[in-house]
Amino acid sequence: MNRRLSAMAATALLAGALKVTAGIGIGDAPPMSDVKMKNVDGKMLSIKEAAGPKGLLVVFWCKHCPFVKAYETRMTALGNETMEKGVGVILINANDAAAYPEDSWENMQNQAKQSGYRFPYVVDETSDVARAFGAGRTPEAFLFNAEMKLVYHGAIDDNAQRPEEVTKSYLRDAVTALLEGGEIAVNKTSSVGCSIKFRKQP
Amino acid sequence: MAGYIENMRLSHATGTIFCAGALLIGRIGVGHASDLPMVRTITAQQLRSAVREATNHVVLLHFWATWCRPCREEFPALVRLVKTYPTPFFRLILVSADAEEDLAEAAEYLARQGLQEPSYLALRLNDVFIKSVSSEWSGALPASFFFVPGRGLAKWWEGAHAYETYAETVEALIREQGGMLR
Numbered sequence: 375m376n377r378r379l380s381a382m383a384a385t386a387l388l389a390g391a392l393k394v395t396a397g398i399g400i401g402d403a404p405p406m407s408d409v410k411m412k413n414v415d416g417k418m419l420s421i422k423e424a425a426g427p428k429g430l431l432v433v434f435w436c437k438h439c440p441f442v443k444a445y446e447t448r449m450t451a452l453g454n455e456t457m458e459k460g461v462g463v464i465l466i467n468a469n470d471a472a473a474y475p476e477d478s479w480e481n482m483q484n485q486a487k488q489s490g491y492r493f494p495y496v497v498d499e500t501s502d503v504a505r506a507f508g509a510g511r512t513p514e515a516f517l518f519n520a521e522m523k524l525v526y527h528g529a530i531d532d533n534a535q536r537p538e539e540v541t542k543s544y545l546r547d548a549v550t551a552l553l554e555g556g557e558i559a560v561n562k563t564s565s566v567g568c569s570i571k572f573r574k575q576p
Numbered sequence: 577m578a579g580y581i582e583n584m585r586l587s588h589a590t591g592t593i594f595c596a597g598a599l600l601i602g603r604i605g606v607g608h609a610s611d612l613p614m615v616r617t618i619t620a621q622q623l624r625s626a627v628r629e630a631t632n633h634v635v636l637l638h639f640w641a642t643w644c645r646p647c648r649e650e651f652p653a654l655v656r657l658v659k660t661y662p663t664p665f666f667r668l669i670l671v672s673a674d675a676e677e678d679l680a681e682a683a684e685y686l687a688r689q690g691l692q693e694p695s696y697l698a699l700r701l702n703d704v705f706i707k708s709v710s711s712e713w714s715g716a717l718p719a720s721f722f723f724v725p726g727r728g729l730a731k732w733w734e735g736a737h738a739y740e741t742y743a744e745t746v747e748a749l750i751r752e753q754g755g756m757l758r
Contacts, residue, residue, distance in 0.1 A: 511716050532704065542702075565715045566701050
């Protein structure tokens with residue numbers, strides 16, 4: 375490689391140091407909220423239909439991911455409680471089941487039954503809903519208020535592996551603040567999870 | 577600009593040396609179950625120190641997990657990278673996102689891949705940990721962060737990449753550091 379090319383390569387490399395993340399931000403409405411997705415009960419359901427009078431919790435979820443497994447009990451409890459309080463809950467599996475057979479619809483049905491979900495768990499059959507949200511991994515939570523504005527995006531809490539050592543329950547605190555009309559102190563958190571295996575776009 | 581050209585000249589010299597070095601050092605990695613690489617647990621703060629201490633090289637801080645399929649798919653590229661660009665020019669710091677209970681599994685995986693270098697397993701890999709590495713990292717795996725002496729974080733990405741992309745990046749950063757890597 376000649377020197378000028380090397381210099382250009384180095385400049386291009388440095389210019390690429392920042393990465394822009396697509397998707398929705400705080401204050402935005404849920405995208406593709408009219409798209410019908412198949413629920414584990416066999417019925418078709420949209421995000422809009424899943425919303426409750428006080429808001430909506432959307433969580434990108436699946437079956438195979440160890441982080442999801444670590445959160446299974448906590449998510450079930452929080453999801454069921456949140457539903458009862460008037461905030462709709464919907465879990466969305468956007469993984470390509472051809473790549474991850476463990477994330478098939480049949481397995482989702484078993485997962486929902488065994489854990490005792492009292493909220494819908496749907497398949498994003500194109501992975502386009504996940505793309506529109508800018509969701510990248512499981513689990514990843516998006517909480518909307520009654521006006522359908524995003525008020526929290528990110529992790530469930532600060533300790534995936536050891537529930538007994540959680541010191542910050544980000545999502546639970548955000549739901550509580552939403553219901554009590556308080557301010558959501560931390561509205562965006564990062565978390566390790568399994569990358570969503572997006573279906574290829576036609 | 578004069579300084580830059582001088583660096584380029586130096587980098588040609590270092591390039592020759594480290595190609596020879598690679599031939600000499602080129603490790604043969606055969607992992608035996610009884611001879612597992614050391615995987616130590618590490619906190620966010622300890623990791624910051626480890627990266628700081630290592631930056632007289634170009635450092636690739638790489639987060640992965642045994643359960644992460646894209647991580648496994650690109651892992652041979654990392655092994656090849658370590659074998660192509662040995663210390664003192666380049667250092668790979670591996671941090672596993674596996675659960676602490678799966679530490680042995682991570683070590684076995686590394687051994688099977690032919691890596692005997694010590695590496696780490698992140699403790700409490702949460703929002704605080706992730707943001708201490710980069711405020712822009714979503715937490716998705718795999719994730720790669722390139723550090724250079726004097727400048728800190730020079731480049732980063734989420735998701736799996738080809739060996740060529742890793743090699744081009746490492747090479748450009750080593751070249752940029754030419755004067756300091758003599």
